[in-house]
Amino acid sequence: MLQQEFVMRCPQGFHLRPAQVLMESISKFNSTVTLKKNGTEIETDAKSILGLMSLGLENGESVTVTVNGSDEQQAMDTVRKLFESNFGE
Amino acid sequence: MAARTFHGIGVSEGIRIAKVFIYRQPKADFNRNVPPEKIPDETKRFKAAVRGADQEISGLISHAAEQVGEKQTGILKGQKSILADPAFTPEIEKLITGQHFSAEKAVRQLTDQFVTLFSNMANPYMRERAADVRDAGNRLIRFLTDPSGKSLSDIHEKVILVADDLSASDTVQLNRNYVLGFATEKGGKTAHTSIFAKSLGIPAVVGAAGLLTNIRNGDTVILDGAKGLCIQSPDQTTIKSYQQKYESEQKQRRLYESFSHRKMALRDGGRVIAAANIGSSADIEYSLGQGAEAAGLMRTETLFLSRTNAPTEEEQFSEYRKAAEAFAIAGPGEVIIRTLDIGGDKAAGYFNIPQEANPFLGLRAIRLCLKRVDIFLTQLRAILRASAFGKIKIMFPMISGIEELRQAKTLLQQAKDELSKKGIAYDQNIQTGIMIEIPSAALMSDALAAEADFFSIGTNDLTQYTLAADRSNQSVSDVYDPFDPGVLRLIRMTAEAAKRHNIPVGMCGNMAGDPVAVPLLVGMGMDELSMAAGEIPKTKYTLSRCSRKECEKLAEKSLHCVCAREVHKAAEDFHETLFHVSNDTGAN
Numbered sequence: 001m002l003q004q005e006f007v008m009r010c011p012q013g014f015h016l017r018p019a020q021v022l023m024e025s026i027s028k029f030n031s032t033v034t035l036k037k038n039g040t041e042i043e044t045d046a047k048s049i050l051g052l053m054s055l056g057l058e059n060g061e062s063v064t065v066t067v068n069g070s071d072e073q074q075a076m077d078t079v080r081k082l083f084e085s086n087f088g089e
Numbered sequence: 090m091a092a093r094t095f096h097g098i099g100v101s102e103g104i105r106i107a108k109v110f111i112y113r114q115p116k117a118d119f120n121r122n123v124p125p126e127k128i129p130d131e132t133k134r135f136k137a138a139v140r141g142a143d144q145e146i147s148g149l150i151s152h153a154a155e156q157v158g159e160k161q162t163g164i165l166k167g168q169k170s171i172l173a174d175p176a177f178t179p180e181i182e183k184l185i186t187g188q189h190f191s192a193e194k195a196v197r198q199l200t201d202q203f204v205t206l207f208s209n210m211a212n213p214y215m216r217e218r219a220a221d222v223r224d225a226g227n228r229l230i231r232f233l234t235d236p237s238g239k240s241l242s243d244i245h246e247k248v249i250l251v252a253d254d255l256s257a258s259d260t261v262q263l264n265r266n267y268v269l270g271f272a273t274e275k276g277g278k279t280a281h282t283s284i285f286a287k288s289l290g291i292p293a294v295v296g297a298a299g300l301l302t303n304i305r306n307g308d309t310v311i312l313d314g315a316k317g318l319c320i321q322s323p324d325q326t327t328i329k330s331y332q333q334k335y336e337s338e339q340k341q342r343r344l345y346e347s348f349s350h351r352k353m354a355l356r357d358g359g360r361v362i363a364a365a366n367i368g369s370s371a372d373i374e375y376s377l378g379q380g381a382e383a384a385g386l387m388r389t390e391t392l393f394l395s396r397t398n399a400p401t402e403e404e405q406f407s408e409y410r411k412a413a414e415a416f417a418i419a420g421p422g423e424v425i426i427r428t429l430d431i432g433g434d435k436a437a438g439y440f441n442i443p444q445e446a447n448p449f450l451g452l453r454a455i456r457l458c459l460k461r462v463d464i465f466l467t468q469l470r471a472i473l474r475a476s477a478f479g480k481i482k483i484m485f486p487m488i489s490g491i492e493e494l495r496q497a498k499t500l501l502q503q504a505k506d507e508l509s510k511k512g513i514a515y516d517q518n519i520q521t522g523i524m525i526e527i528p529s530a531a532l533m534s535d536a537l538a539a540e541a542d543f544f545s546i547g548t549n550d551l552t553q554y555t556l557a558a559d560r561s562n563q564s565v566s567d568v569y570d571p572f573d574p575g576v577l578r579l580i581r582m583t584a585e586a587a588k589r590h591n592i593p594v595g596m597c598g599n600m601a602g603d604p605v606a607v608p609l610l611v612g613m614g615m616d617e618l619s620m621a622a623g624e625i626p627k628t629k630y631t632l633s634r635c636s637r638k639e640c641e642k643l644a645e646k647s648l649h650c651v652c653a654r655e656v657h658k659a660a661e662d663f664h665e666t667l668f669h670v671s672n673d674t675g676a677n
Contacts, residue, residue, distance in 0.1 A: 044176070045175055045176065047175055048174050048175040048176035048177075049170060049171075049174055049176075050171065050174045050176040050177055050203060050222070051174075051175070051176040053207065053218060054176070054203070054206055054207075056206075
């Protein structure tokens with residue numbers, strides 16, 4: 001199991017497009033990926049667009065990402081790249 | 090099968106003969122629980138509904154591109170991905186198995202949860218997703234309650250639509266090329282559905298009981314929008330006589346239409362402006378085609394309904410600008426935009442209007458806007474910005490006294506200042522007027538005329554408030570009568586105040602499109618008549634046959650009548666004389 005914290009750096013927050021990008025990139029992997037909004041109990045499956053949007057993550061807020069499964073390393077790398085590139089915004 | 094006639098209220102004239110398309114709004118019980126032993130069946134029922142909804146959406150997507158355009162496809166694709174989302178249907182299933190909810194209750198609960206969550210988000214993109222979730226949920230509900238039911242987007246041939254009632258979101262989906270007319274069980278003369286039918290110029294009958302229990306999909310019916318009849322499975326003789334009526338109606342229609350593109354004028358050359366009431370920019374083309382010289386009332390409610398957040402300034406601006414530009418090019422004609430006229434009876438959830446015992450006497454229209462200044466200022470900025478692209482006037486609805494007008498104008502000034510500061514263009518001299526639809530406004534019209542740039546009389550509400558008769562209540566429909574001399578005296582009082590202060594006065598209620606009422610209204614001094622676009626050709630024709638002197642005489646006579654019946658008699662007798670003239674010299 002891998003765990004890492006990321007900060008959201010999209011001026012518009014985690015709106016539909018970044019959520020869609022994350023959901024689509026993660027759906028390729030077998031591992032389960034969950035996002036928990038720091039400072040809250042709100043947690044979601046990263047393969048759910050509705051769940052991701054329900055986080056209501058605004059610019060500057062942080063999440064803890066937990067990856068668990070056979071391809072967890074590649075999955076976590078993908079998540080890191082997306083957050084580092086600000087989802088291409 | 091024997092012919093059978095259903096009686097309702099004719100709200101939009103015309104005769105049509107066609108096959109029936111039955112539309113049912115899904116009715117579901119959202120409070121039901123399921124006994125534990127039935128849960129596997131309930132889950133199965135739910136899964137079948139998901140499959141059905143998913144297949145339907147796929148089918149619609151392939152149709153949609155050519156039928157309704159790309160934008161609609163996007164919405165459908167959004168719904169499809171919601172149905173496939175692990176946070177959606179699996180969570181609904183959990184509510185069924187874990188909480189023993191019926192499938193309908195579970196769908197409603199989870200949908201509402203997401204809708205509330207998204208609607209309250211600061212981010213506008215997210216707020217818009219609430220509508221997608223709502224639509225996906227509604228589709229599932231329909232598959233659960235009425236799997237054989239058809240959606241309005243399934244209509245691909247010419248039909249007469251038969252339904253219990255139609256909502257605002259139903260009517261925007263109607264394909265005007267295929268729906269020749271409609272008949273509903275519910276509704277009254279001034280209900281939303283009726284206004285919609287009139288503005289489209291398609292025949293309609295509302296309030297016809299028994300339609301849905303007797304009529305089947307594919308039955309042939311005759312719809313008589315003037316008499317308020319819907320005849321099921323008519324015999325050959327009836328069809329023949331109606332076909333003849335249809336043809337003479339079309340002939341009459343062609344005579345009226347020969348007047349559509351003339352300016353509206355009296356026999357002696359006096360001018361009265363013929364304007365259209367429009368519900369959105371979608372009505373512009375039809376209105377101009379019918380010969381509208383202006384838009385005397387552009388309603389803005391549709392933009393605000395069936396959604397979970399108020400429309401943005403950009404969204405409103407683009408809508409208002411379309412109208413301003415279209416009428417500027419065609420006319421040049423002006424567009425009177427009425428600020429939001431909504432109340433507790435139909436306001437969307439985001440207005441947070443508490444339950445009211447009498448929404449028509451409650452927090453609505455300008456009263457609501459003066460409380461929800463954020464929403465009002467956004468609308469005012471959008472209207473102002475559009476005023477740079479044509480001739481726009483602003484109209485405040487439901488003004489009851491001068492204080493409200495002053496407050497509204499102060500906010501308008503604030504909106505202007507905000508735009509000026511940002512260097513955004515707008516018409517610095519934009520005119521602001523008011524609706525006269527509350528008796529106190531008519532009684533105080535003298536004071537109001539000093540501070541308003543124009544008046545527009547809304548007869549539907551003025552009649553209901555003057556006579557204390559709910560216009561949607563069938564049991565008092567005999568009391569509700571705009572020809573009542575009490576109402577006429579208020580109209581006259583308003584017109585005289587306008588003349589004294591040298592401001593224009595028009596009318597934008599149903600009465601303005603009634604050929605029997607039109608000479609009377611002109612006689613009382615209306616400068617503009619704004620009506621459902623389909624009424625314009627006939628109104629131009631009617632007025633072309635009267636002189637101002639005759640109209641004034643009729644008005645004088647009517648104001649001395651003591652009851653509505655006497656006024657009807659006077660107006661109808663006068664109208665009759667016009668028809669005699671038309672038989673001698675018309676139809677050439």
